[in-house]
Amino acid sequence: MLWQLFVTAVKALVLIxxxxxxxAYITWIMRRGLARFxxxxxxxxxxxxxxLQPIADAVKAIFKEDLTVARADRVLxxxxxxxxxxxxxxxxxxxxxxxxxxxxxxxxxxxxxxxAVSELAVYGIFLAGWASGxxxxxxxxxxxxxxxxxxxxxxxxxxxxxxxxxxSLNLQDIVAWQQTHGYFILWQFPAFLVYFVxxxxxxxxxxxDFAEAEQELVAGFHTEYASMKFVSFYIAELLHWITGxxxxxxxxxxxxxxxxxxxxxxxxWLFLKWAIFIFLVLWIWASWFxxxxxxxxxxxxxxxxxxxxxxxxxxxxYVAKGGAL
Amino acid sequence: MIVFNLLAGALLLLTGFxxxxxxxxxxxxxxxxxxxxxxxxxxxxxxxRFLGWVQIIVYAGAIMVLFxxxxxLLHAAQAEVGFDPLPWMRPAALAVxxxxxxxxxxxxGAARAxxxxxxxxxxxxxxxxxxxxxxxxxxxxxxxxxVAALLLVATVAAVALIRPGKEGA
Numbered sequence: 001m002l003w004q005l006f007v008t009a010v011k012a013l014v015l016i017x018x019x020x021x022x023x024a025y026i027t028w029i030m031r032r033g034l035a036r037f038x039x040x041x042x043x044x045x046x047x048x049x050x051x052l053q054p055i056a057d058a059v060k061a062i063f064k065e066d067l068t069v070a071r072a073d074r075v076l077x078x079x080x081x082x083x084x085x086x087x088x089x090x091x092x093x094x095x096x097x098x099x100x101x102x103x104x105x106x107x108x109x110x111x112x113x114x115x116a117v118s119e120l121a122v123y124g125i126f127l128a129g130w131a132s133g134x135x136x137x138x139x140x141x142x143x144x145x146x147x148x149x150x151x152x153x154x155x156x157x158x159x160x161x162x163x164x165x166x167x168s169l170n171l172q173d174i175v176a177w178q179q180t181h182g183y184f185i186l187w188q189f190p191a192f193l194v195y196f197v198x199x200x201x202x203x204x205x206x207x208x209d210f211a212e213a214e215q216e217l218v219a220g221f222h223t224e225y226a227s228m229k230f231v232s233f234y235i236a237e238l239l240h241w242i243t244g245x246x247x248x249x250x251x252x253x254x255x256x257x258x259x260x261x262x263x264x265x266x267x268x269w270l271f272l273k274w275a276i277f278i279f280l281v282l283w284i285w286a287s288w289f290x291x292x293x294x295x296x297x298x299x300x301x302x303x304x305x306x307x308x309x310x311x312x313x314x315x316x317x318y319v320a321k322g323g324a325l
Numbered sequence: 326m327i328v329f330n331l332l333a334g335a336l337l338l339l340t341g342f343x344x345x346x347x348x349x350x351x352x353x354x355x356x357x358x359x360x361x362x363x364x365x366x367x368x369x370x371x372x373x374r375f376l377g378w379v380q381i382i383v384y385a386g387a388i389m390v391l392f393x394x395x396x397x398l399l400h401a402a403q404a405e406v407g408f409d410p411l412p413w414m415r416p417a418a419l420a421v422x423x424x425x426x427x428x429x430x431x432x433x434g435a436a437r438a439x440x441x442x443x444x445x446x447x448x449x450x451x452x453x454x455x456x457x458x459x460x461x462x463x464x465x466x467x468x469x470x471x472v473a474a475l476l477l478v479a480t481v482a483a484v485a486l487i488r489p490g491k492e493g494a
Contacts (some may be wrong), residue, residue: 076351108453112378116365119386123358126390130351130397138397145394149387169454 011104016089017302023238024054030282032237037286060064066227070134080131081232083227084124088236091243098256098266103172111159114247115152118202122148124236125221132224140220143293147208150300151201156306157166158195161188161315162251175255185252190311192252195306199248201296206285208296222224229272245277246270329370336363349403352398355391373452410445 028043028050036043068077094110107113122144129141148222162184163169166177166274178184185192201208217223222233249255249270256270291299343356361384369377375482407414450456461469 109378111375112382116378116381116386119382126393142397145390148390
């Protein structure tokens, strides 16, 4: 019991360090990548090819003045970045990066865990918006809640067919099912489309990054934040991108399992599949417009949810008739 | 185990108390959300794991979020103090609360657990979705369908109410 606790704690620590390291270099990839898309150079002065830029950024953030707005709600203003940061870190815990044991918590209902944690993470965003005592953050917060209710439903509906076919809510089982029967992106392409679009909203990336639309809301919910509190939000946001991409790769692209009968190497295959989605999101980010948020909500309720529901019914019929299982 | 029980109990009492005591509606709603999360963990420890996750996702995740949304949208965080539009409400509420407490006390005194904790744990089979699903869709399918129909009617009614009608709106 104690030994198990110790092992889990060590795994969690390794995961947190890996996530924070990935975060640091995802900022570099993001800035260099966006620059390439826009025919610029991006940060290239600190270290070779700008590789030391994340460290410079971190040092700068730590030494910045930490302002607190006079009209802010003190307690929640402090609590909001903490909530956002904690839940963003926690979400990755159930995603397996290799066979048995290569996961922090192999929960029998891992999919539900991811849902619960990603919903609670939104508290950080709208509490920040409200606690700042300023109108732009408040609007950003309100938008994020209105969007959450829309896309979480579509997201859940898009996961259901996958769960139904795999017959399990455990991510390790879902990966195992895909190893024997083929990837879910082939079986469940409509579900994949809905899930991918909805998870762009979950990660609040273009075209659904209206909670911090800089042209309309300055910086949305984190307008009034500076220094390390701002960095907490920044980390949380990019962690959603990192975790969301890993989750799509796990649900629809076979997770850590090697494709085409290649040797099974833990971490490597998930990393490569994850990189595909990281790049895809970056690509969309660099080349798409931002939707108006009421249009996105209409889209979530009027297109994504019905489409996912119809596909779910088709899958349910197929599974009930004895297919796939 | 004992540590968890004590901690969960203390947290439940504290957050429950705070959700009533705090004057700021957003703070109170947040305390209630925390209460739901702790309640979810209690369910999980009691071998009702699916119920625990659903408690967190539905109550803490969806319902409380909507509460907070309405509070934020209406700028209703600060309750109006000093002006009492319903002066007779206070004694009436006190009376209802007293009756409620008496009923609770009676229920606690009269309650007998239908099964010992060990026996019920075996029946719950860990309370996973796999154990719960067949139970829900075989033994309890008519109640489930009734609830589903009720929710559907409520949803349709809500949509019909906010639809821009012919007169006005």
